[in-house]
Amino acid sequence: xxxxxxxxxxxxxPTLFVIVTLAFFLIRVAPGGPFNQERGLSPEIKANLxxxxxxxxxxxxxxxxxxxxxxxxxxxxxxxLPDFTVGELFAxxxxxxxxxxxxxxxxxxxxxxxxxxxxxxxxxxxxxxxVIATATAGSTIPSFVIAPVIQLVFGLTWNLLPIxxxxxxxxxxxIGPVLTLSLPQIAIVARLMRGSMIESLRAHHIRTARxxxxxxxxxxxxxxxxxxxxxxxxxxxxxxxxxxxxxIIVETIFAIPGVGRYFVDAALNRDYTLVMGTVVVIAVFTxxxxxxxxxxxxxxxxxxxxx
Amino acid sequence: xxxxAIEQAVQGRSFxxxxxxxxxxxxxxxVSLYYLLFVTVLCVAGPYSVPHxxxxxxxxxxxxxxxxxxxxxxxxVETALGDAxxxxxxxxxxxxxxxDRITVxxxxxxxxxxxxxxxLDRSDTFDDARVESMAPDGLEMVMSAAIKQQYFxxxxxxxxxxxxxxxxxxxxxxxxxxxxAGVVAVAIGVVYGATAGFIGGKTDEVMMRIVxxxxxxxxxxFVIMLVVFFGRNFVLMFLAVGAVLWLDMARIVRGQALSIxxxxxxxxxxxxxxxxxxxxxxHIVPNLLGVVVIYMTLLVPQVIILESFLSFLGLGVQEPMTxxxxxxSAGAKNIxxxxxxxxxxAFFLVSTLFALNFVGDGLRDALDPKDR
Numbered sequence: 001x002x003x004x005x006x007x008x009x010x011x012x013x014p015t016l017f018v019i020v021t022l023a024f025f026l027i028r029v030a031p032g033g034p035f036n037q038e039r040g041l042s043p044e045i046k047a048n049l050x051x052x053x054x055x056x057x058x059x060x061x062x063x064x065x066x067x068x069x070x071x072x073x074x075x076x077x078x079x080x081l082p083d084f085t086v087g088e089l090f091a092x093x094x095x096x097x098x099x100x101x102x103x104x105x106x107x108x109x110x111x112x113x114x115x116x117x118x119x120x121x122x123x124x125x126x127x128x129x130x131v132i133a134t135a136t137a138g139s140t141i142p143s144f145v146i147a148p149v150i151q152l153v154f155g156l157t158w159n160l161l162p163i164x165x166x167x168x169x170x171x172x173x174x175i176g177p178v179l180t181l182s183l184p185q186i187a188i189v190a191r192l193m194r195g196s197m198i199e200s201l202r203a204h205h206i207r208t209a210r211x212x213x214x215x216x217x218x219x220x221x222x223x224x225x226x227x228x229x230x231x232x233x234x235x236x237x238x239x240x241x242x243x244x245x246x247x248i249i250v251e252t253i254f255a256i257p258g259v260g261r262y263f264v265d266a267a268l269n270r271d272y273t274l275v276m277g278t279v280v281v282i283a284v285f286t287x288x289x290x291x292x293x294x295x296x297x298x299x300x301x302x303x304x305x306x307x
Numbered sequence: 308x309x310x311x312a313i314e315q316a317v318q319g320r321s322f323x324x325x326x327x328x329x330x331x332x333x334x335x336x337x338v339s340l341y342y343l344l345f346v347t348v349l350c351v352a353g354p355y356s357v358p359h360x361x362x363x364x365x366x367x368x369x370x371x372x373x374x375x376x377x378x379x380x381x382x383x384v385e386t387a388l389g390d391a392x393x394x395x396x397x398x399x400x401x402x403x404x405x406x407d408r409i410t411v412x413x414x415x416x417x418x419x420x421x422x423x424x425x426x427l428d429r430s431d432t433f434d435d436a437r438v439e440s441m442a443p444d445g446l447e448m449v450m451s452a453a454i455k456q457q458y459f460x461x462x463x464x465x466x467x468x469x470x471x472x473x474x475x476x477x478x479x480x481x482x483x484x485x486x487x488a489g490v491v492a493v494a495i496g497v498v499y500g501a502t503a504g505f506i507g508g509k510t511d512e513v514m515m516r517i518v519x520x521x522x523x524x525x526x527x528x529f530v531i532m533l534v535v536f537f538g539r540n541f542v543l544m545f546l547a548v549g550a551v552l553w554l555d556m557a558r559i560v561r562g563q564a565l566s567i568x569x570x571x572x573x574x575x576x577x578x579x580x581x582x583x584x585x586x587x588x589x590h591i592v593p594n595l596l597g598v599v600v601i602y603m604t605l606l607v608p609q610v611i612i613l614e615s616f617l618s619f620l621g622l623g624v625q626e627p628m629t630x631x632x633x634x635x636s637a638g639a640k641n642i643x644x645x646x647x648x649x650x651x652x653a654f655f656l657v658s659t660l661f662a663l664n665f666v667g668d669g670l671r672d673a674l675d676p677k678d679r
């Protein structure tokens with residue numbers, strides 16, 4: 001197992017390398033640069049700025065420099081937020097995005113999973129239809145509608161929650177963003193869980209367990225759930241990577257100082273280093289969570305062996 | 308037995324006839340289908356029948372709440388009159404309302420100009436202004452004007468534009484973009500996937516690896532790069548977005564094409580010497596069509612969400628043109644003072660997405676060969 005993990009981590013290096021290379025040249029091909037602002041800088045100042053950041057070097061040299069810095073854990077300075085390095089920006093924002101994402105993911109797995117099991121146990125009955133309807137609504141309504149509606153209902157009409165802001169991570173400030181992030185995920189997890197649970201309940205070992213007179217709880221939770229949870233695991237991996245690296249919609253609407261906005265802002269401002277930093281962070285999270293998914297698979301399903 | 312009766316007995320149902328019968332039995336899908344038709348007609352024809360243009364700005368009606376009765380309300384007349392008189396740089400002495408006309412007496416320290424009445428006409432609240440009488444010394448004037456009746460069923464937005472005509476116009480854009488990008492994605496996906504599936508072997512391998520690579524890049528990165536390259540020209544952009552969304556379609560069509568090619572009836576047709584073209588026309592394309600139709604109905608809502616998302620970020624459709632995403636974005640910024648700006652466009656967007664999903668699900672149930 002350890003050898004497998006080690007090997008997977010090794011194969012992640014070329015993947016990461018390809019992604020970094022592709023992103024580096026793609027963003028450089030885009031017209032404009034970090035210092036082409038609406039109010040144009042005088043050519044001398046622009047040349048000096050570019051010289052300061054090494055942007056006047058040939059592109060291959062810049063690429064080599066960037067890779068070298070990256071290997072030393074240095075993401076470089078941000079061009080448009082000159083007081084910060086890209087590393088500092090992530091050190092400040094990532095914990096916030098991770099907190100919200102982790103809470104949303106936990107909520108999605110618990111609530112979505114439970115709803116899915118309830119639906120599967122009551123297949124084609126009222127409970128099932130209620131869950132399906134909720135899931136359809138949850139996965140159809142886009143988050144940029146859910147978020148303002150939550151602000152409107154809980155924040156302005158009932159005065160229960162602040163309508164936005166981070167406020168040093170106060171619990172009340174987290175509720176809106178976490179709800180917005182988790183509702184669509186709850187819907188998807190509930191659907192997946194319902195489908196796989198129905199299948200799992202039809203399996204022979206479940207019939208045997210029932211025939212042997214095991215309690216309903218034990219049949220469902222101990223035996224059926226184990227088989228049913230595999231699709232959820234493979235969904236949760238990429239979903240976790242996406243949730244933990246921040247959502248631009250949620251962070252914009254609720255004014256959360258996370259990392260979700262960086263990607264779009266940086267790409268539009270040609271803040272090359274920040275774009276690259278975001279790509280690297282997202283790629284690392286994606287690779288990491290795919291690895292975790294594969295390990296969990298082996299833990300849950302003993303038939304899966306990695307040697 | 309008559310000939311007609313035999314003909315009746317022999318006549319089978321075609322694949323599409325069968326599918327249509329199944330779809331008709333699905334109430335949710337049919338209601339959704341009619342709702343979609345209704346929204347489409349409303350959005351296409353609506354902007355012509357609403358008395359306000361979606362670009363017209365009414366400075367007197369900024370952020371006016373929706374109402375089914377006509378504006379101006381009683382207290383708004385005085386405000387509007389006060390504004391107009393202030394612009395005339397004269398003093399308001401008295402005014403009164405009789406029916407739908409008002410009579411206004413103004414005084415000034417200098418000789419009054421009759422042309423001042425144009426300030427009443429310019430206001431969105433009044434119409435048909437006339438000078439009734441002028442004092443001999445020219446320092447006092449009596450004017451009258453009709454109160455212009457206006458309906459804002461959905462209210463107005465931040466700059467005083469009618470939200471009803473804007474919502475309908477936005478629907479036109481959102482639906483058109485959904486269809487446009489959807490068709491582009493499906494066309495590329497079908498051609499690519501079918502080619503890979505039919506040729507098979509090494510070509511298939513290479514073509515599908517390319518798809519895998521494109522898949523592994525973050526989707527939002529792609530979209531942002533497209534925005535960067537194409538600027539904010541939204542037709543070009545959505546052609547490009549369509550060109551990004553074809554990946555799923557290509558995979559599905561390839562898989563389907565591979566499996567159809569191995570079916571016995573295709574082998575039989577080959578053995579009987581049917582040409583490649585004949586097999587394609589008679590067997591492959593009709594069997595692919597079901598999947599394509601289903602996927603297309605599921606793709607359109609995705610594109611609409613994507614468009615709204617981009618417009619929400621300010622990267623999509625640009626003012627004064629509008630889309631549901633643009634309106635929702637403006638609504639989200641004004642929920643405190645004007646929640647109707649969020650509610651109406653959001654209702655239209657969400658109900659359309661629901662309807663598209665139900666139709667998609669209904670089509671899947673109706674066309675899925677596994678279910679037959």
